Amino acid sequence: MEAEGRVPGPPPLPPAGGGIGAELPAIPPGAARAPLLGAPAEVLELDDEEDDLEVFSKDTSLAEANSFSPSMTISPSSMINQYKFEDEPELRDLFITVDDPESHITAIETFITYRVITKTSRGEFDSCEYEVRRRYQDFLWLKSKLEEAHPTLIIPPLPEKFIMKGMVERFSDEFIETRRKALHKFLNRIADHPTLTFNEDFKIFLTAQAWELSSHKKQGPGLLSRMGQTVRAVASSVRGGVKNRPEMFTEMNDYMETFSQKINVLDKIAHRIYKEEREYFNEMKEYGPIHTLWSASEEDIADSLKGVASCIDKCCKATEKRMAGLSENLLPILHEYVLYSEILMGVLKRRDHIQSELDSKIDALANKKADKDLFSEEIGKLEDKVECANNALKADWDRWKQNMQCDMRSAFTNMADNNLHYYEECLATWESFLASQTVDCHGEEDSEDRP
Amino acid sequence: KRKINFWMKNVSKKMEITVSEAEKRTGRNAMNMQETYTAYLIETRAVESQNEGQCSPVDSLWRRYSEFELLRNYLLVTYPHIVVPPLPEKRADFVWHKLSADNMDPDFVERRRIGLENFLLRVASHPVLCQDKIFYSFLTQEGGWKEMVNETGFQLKADSRLKALNATFRVKNPDKRFTELKHYSDELQSVISHLLRVRARVADRLYGVYKVHGNYGRVFSEWSAIEKEMGDGLQSAGHHMDVYAASIDDILEEEEHYADQLKEYLFYAEALRAVCRKHELMQYDLEMAAQDLTSKKQQCEELATGTMRTFSLKGMTSKLFGQETPEQREAKIKILEEQIQEGEEQLKSKNLEGRDFVKSAWADIERFKEQKNRDLKEALISYAVMQISMCKKGIQVWTNAKECFSKM
Numbered sequence: 001m002e003a004e005g006r007v008p009g010p011p012p013l014p015p016a017g018g019g020i021g022a023e024l025p026a027i028p029p030g031a032a033r034a035p036l037l038g039a040p041a042e043v044l045e046l047d048d049e050e051d052d053l054e055v056f057s058k059d060t061s062l063a064e065a066n067s068f069s070p071s072m073t074i075s076p077s078s079m080i081n082q083y084k085f086e087d088e089p090e091l092r093d094l095f096i097t098v099d100d101p102e103s104h105i106t107a108i109e110t111f112i113t114y115r116v117i118t119k120t121s122r123g124e125f126d127s128c129e130y131e132v133r134r135r136y137q138d139f140l141w142l143k144s145k146l147e148e149a150h151p152t153l154i155i156p157p158l159p160e161k162f163i164m165k166g167m168v169e170r171f172s173d174e175f176i177e178t179r180r181k182a183l184h185k186f187l188n189r190i191a192d193h194p195t196l197t198f199n200e201d202f203k204i205f206l207t208a209q210a211w212e213l214s215s216h217k218k219q220g221p222g223l224l225s226r227m228g229q230t231v232r233a234v235a236s237s238v239r240g241g242v243k244n245r246p247e248m249f250t251e252m253n254d255y256m257e258t259f260s261q262k263i264n265v266l267d268k269i270a271h272r273i274y275k276e277e278r279e280y281f282n283e284m285k286e287y288g289p290i291h292t293l294w295s296a297s298e299e300d301i302a303d304s305l306k307g308v309a310s311c312i313d314k315c316c317k318a319t320e321k322r323m324a325g326l327s328e329n330l331l332p333i334l335h336e337y338v339l340y341s342e343i344l345m346g347v348l349k350r351r352d353h354i355q356s357e358l359d360s361k362i363d364a365l366a367n368k369k370a371d372k373d374l375f376s377e378e379i380g381k382l383e384d385k386v387e388c389a390n391n392a393l394k395a396d397w398d399r400w401k402q403n404m405q406c407d408m409r410s411a412f413t414n415m416a417d418n419n420l421h422y423y424e425e426c427l428a429t430w431e432s433f434l435a436s437q438t439v440d441c442h443g444e445e446d447s448e449d450r451p
Numbered sequence: 452k453r454k455i456n457f458w459m460k461n462v463s464k465k466m467e468i469t470v471s472e473a474e475k476r477t478g479r480n481a482m483n484m485q486e487t488y489t490a491y492l493i494e495t496r497a498v499e500s501q502n503e504g505q506c507s508p509v510d511s512l513w514r515r516y517s518e519f520e521l522l523r524n525y526l527l528v529t530y531p532h533i534v535v536p537p538l539p540e541k542r543a544d545f546v547w548h549k550l551s552a553d554n555m556d557p558d559f560v561e562r563r564r565i566g567l568e569n570f571l572l573r574v575a576s577h578p579v580l581c582q583d584k585i586f587y588s589f590l591t592q593e594g595g596w597k598e599m600v601n602e603t604g605f606q607l608k609a610d611s612r613l614k615a616l617n618a619t620f621r622v623k624n625p626d627k628r629f630t631e632l633k634h635y636s637d638e639l640q641s642v643i644s645h646l647l648r649v650r651a652r653v654a655d656r657l658y659g660v661y662k663v664h665g666n667y668g669r670v671f672s673e674w675s676a677i678e679k680e681m682g683d684g685l686q687s688a689g690h691h692m693d694v695y696a697a698s699i700d701d702i703l704e705e706e707e708h709y710a711d712q713l714k715e716y717l718f719y720a721e722a723l724r725a726v727c728r729k730h731e732l733m734q735y736d737l738e739m740a741a742q743d744l745t746s747k748k749q750q751c752e753e754l755a756t757g758t759m760r761t762f763s764l765k766g767m768t769s770k771l772f773g774q775e776t777p778e779q780r781e782a783k784i785k786i787l788e789e790q791i792q793e794g795e796e797q798l799k800s801k802n803l804e805g806r807d808f809v810k811s812a813w814a815d816i817e818r819f820k821e822q823k824n825r826d827l828k829e830a831l832i833s834y835a836v837m838q839i840s841m842c843k844k845g846i847q848v849w850t851n852a853k854e855c856f857s858k859m
Contacts, residue, residue: 255677262674269666276663280656287649294642297635300824304831311835405681409859412688416853420846427842434835437828 094191095119096206098184101176102133111135114180116187118206130207136161138205139183141217145201146190151350152393153196154400156189157339158182181332194399195392244359245352246390252397253348260341267334274326281319288312307433318425325418333411337404344400347393354389358382467496468575468590470568473560474513489560490515491567495590512593516541519567521600522589526580528605531729532812533580534819536573537718539566545644545710547651547658562711569715579815615728618735625734626809632816633727640720643713650710654703665696684859691852698848702841709837712830716823723819726812733808737801744794751787754780 100115113133120128139158146155159182187206190196204216291309295302361382365375472492480486490513497507519538526535543559553559571590574580585603588596671689675682 258677259674262670265670266667266674269663269670272663272666273660276656276659280653280660283649283653283656287646287653290642290646290649294646297638297642301827301831304828308831308834311838315838405859408681409684409856412856412859413853416849416856419849420853423842423845423849427839427846430835430838430842434832434839437832437835 092191093121094197096184096187096191098180098187101180111137112176114183116206125203125207127207132206132208132213133210134205134213136179136183138213139186142201142205143186146196146199149199149201150195150392151354152347152389152396153193154340154344154347154393154396155196156186156193157336157343158186160339178332182336185336195396245355248394249348249351249390252344256341256344256348260338260345263334263337263341267331267338270326270330270334274323274331277319277323277326281316281323284312284316284319288316304437307436311429311433314429315426318422318429321425322418322422326415329418330411330415333407337407340400340404351389351393354382355386358386466575466590467494468568468571469494470564470571471511473564475555476515487555488515489555489563491564493571493590510591512591514589516563516567518589518597519570521597522586523570524609525585525600525603525605526574526583527725528609529583529585529603530579532726532808533577533815534719534722534726535580536570536577537715537722538570539563539711540714540718545647545651545714547655562707565708566711566715578818610729610732615732618732619728622731622735623738625731628813629727629730629809632723636720636723636727639723640717643717643720647710647713647717650706654706658699658703661699662696664692668693668696681859684855684857688852688855688859691848691855695845695848695852698844702837702844705837706834709830709834712826712833716827719819719823723816726816730808730812733801733805737798737805740794740798740801744791744798747787747791747794751784751791754784754787 095118097117098114099117101112102115103110103112113135116130116132116134118125118130118132143155143158146153159179190199190202196202204213208216288309291305291312295305295309298305358379361375361379365372365379368375470491471494474490474492475487476490477485477487492511492513494509494511496509516538523535523538526533539562542554543556574586580586585600588599592599668689671685671692675685675689678685
């Protein structure tokens with residue numbers, strides 16, 4: 001089962017036999033549980049038009065039915081990287097975990113709920129421990145409420161609704177696990193955020209029972225009006241950049257455009273590497289046993305052949321670990337920041353929109369001399385609004401950048417580490433084989449008559 | 452460049468042999484059509500045994516692949532009891548996608564040059580083959596060599612394929628060791644070709660893994676332009692990614708030489724089978740001669756005693772349609788007796804030939820086995836060494852990259 005909340009230091013390892021939600025975690029007996037459908041498949045198919053990647057291998061069979069093993073062991077260090085945030089762990093008073101996906105079948109639909117456990121010492125919470133069940137829709141609701149309340153704060157990304165590309169069965173084990181981890185991260189990022197952590201809807205999300213949440217959701221502006229807000233924001237930015245945009249935000253915009261580009265390419269590269277590693281693994285699986293087969297018809301060199309076979313098999317396993325490391329750490333983080341780049345572009349647009357409201361009111365005032373007082377009051381309010389928005393974004397931006405730097409540093413360092421371990425393991429294997437061979441060899445005779 | 456000193460009994464000198472160059476040529480072929488081919492420069496140099504330092508001038512001549520083939524065919528026919536070293540492949544096989552299958556490709560030509568040199572060295576170091584005059588002329592006599600080979604009439608001595616196939620099916624008592632050897636060579640051929648095929652695919656995939664990492668270099672560099680604190684770390688890490696991606700080229704090129712070593716033994720399997728076939732042919736010949744002799748003896752006996760032990764049409768017809776005169780019978784018996792004597796002598800010599808063949812073939816096979824075990828073990832060790840080198844390079848690159856990342 002999941003580690004309990006975020007603790008300072010490495011979380012306790014899950015009991016032997018399972019990674020975090022590696023196989024489907026134990027469902028309480030008797031719970032209504034449908035067999036999860038679909039064969040495991042790759043989460044993300046790559047585009048064929050990878051223009052910015054040099055394609056080197058001709059027989060890229062993208063439509064393989066890959067047998068992706070979900071039961072990968074998770075090392076303590078990768079767990080730390082997954083849950084590490086830049087805020088001091090000792091100051092945390094809110095610990096959240098997301099686990100235990102369960103499938104529910106009704107007449108209309110089938111959906112998955114996740115268990116959300118909250119442990120807190122905060123006074124405003126009536127209890128110190130909560131356990132609720134939430135479905136993806138609920139997370140979407142929370143995100144939109146947060147965006148509504150704080151249009152210029154950087155709300156963490158949610159995993160996508162579904163992956164369009166490729167043949168991913170919505171309820172594949174791998175898909176659910178990836179989503180669960182991302183949802184866990186989502187809530188924890190909110191908990192870490194100095195402002196968002198005290199949001200009322202957030203509290204309700206964590207604590208309310210299912211029926212309470214439903215009725216609360218019905219209040220407040222409907223979905224359409226929320227969509228309207230973002231649509232208007234986008235529209236206003238389409239009409240042309242904001243004239244009086246402070247330099248700082250133009251810089252941010254430029255930065256985000258480039259960052260977004262780069263992070264997307266990095267995401268593609270990392271996926272491509274994973275794919276190539278898997279192809280390599282598949283070939284290696286066949287390569288080792290041939291040597292064993294050969295050894296059966298030889299006498300003198302049978303041991304050497306078997307030795308090589310065993311080395312290749314060990315390197316094969318090391319490759320599997322290497323792949324697992326990639327998929328545990330680098331891939332999710334890069335993907336998260338791909339989503340973040342979209343979010344940030346949206347935040348910048350919303351800020352621009354708020355500013356354009358002010359600007360257009362000012363323009364209107366300049367044109368109509370009448371109702372000056374009324375306008376001044378409105379303008380005053382809007383000016384405050386703009387100042388608030390700008391300050392909030394500035395602060396959040398700095399925080400986001402720091403987090404990003406930290407996340408990237410740890411993700412790539414971890415990847416390098418991963419690869420280091422891979423090569424170290426392979427090196428040890430081959431060196432011990434070589435040692436065994438040179439011990440057997442008696443003095444080599446004069447090699448003069450051998451080419 | 453590998454050199455070898457070998458001792459030519461009838462020439463009494465030690466020689467160094469290299470195939471040092473390859474050159475593209477154009478010429479006209481037998482059908483007077485223009486063709487392009489590659490010629491290889493064979494250099495030989497006598498080395499005085501007393502003064503290793505003193506070197507005589509280098510002799511050299513050019514040969515093309517087809518001449519090597521002619522030499523080998525001559526050796527095959529002339530020394531059927533010897534496991535004749537194979538030539539490097541005529542066309543590129545077991546290529547992974549970056550390698551060219553084109554015969555004119557410089558890398559292929561280079562590897563073939565090495566293979567041809569290896570062939571010459573193998574022949575020159577063989578206790579029997581190195582003494583062959585045709586081989587010596589191949590190395591030293593530029594003009595008229597082809598005619599010389601053809602004058603030996605070796606093509607006439609060659610066994611027909613059909614005859615050999617027939618013998619393989621019909622032979623009753625081949626030496627068990629040769630039957631086992633045949634099975635072994637079949638297995639060897641099958642397993643090595645399988646291994647080479649998969650190795651090529653593994654190489655392809657490995658190439659992919661390394662090269663895609665090269666993309667990191669470019670993107671890190673572009674990304675570092677917009678970062679202040681992370682910029683340096685990204686930039687330098689990117690450089691290491693480029694180094695990593697580039698390193699695979701040398702690694703895989705080295706591996707090709709390993710593949711070539713295995714290929715040699717793949718082709719050696721065919722040479723082993725050739726010796727087995729020759730044995731089967733001789734054995735079959737022997738069995739046929741013995742059978743013939745037995746039937747003649749029987750015929751003779753029947754004629755002499757007038758009895759018919761076995762049914763024969765001739766016997767029946769002569770009984771039914773008239774007896775032979777005693778003189779006729781006597782004549783027949785005399786002829787048969789002569790034939791029987793001839794046959795017995797022939798059988799004796801065939802038997803001797805067969806035993807000699809088996810003895811000398813088996814001696815060479817033992818020599819071959821030891822050579823094979825040595826060479827293959829060495830090849831496997833060199834493969835391990837290559838893997839170790841690759842791992843060490845990987846460790847270095849990723850250690851450097853890790854350091855750069857941690858400074859981001």
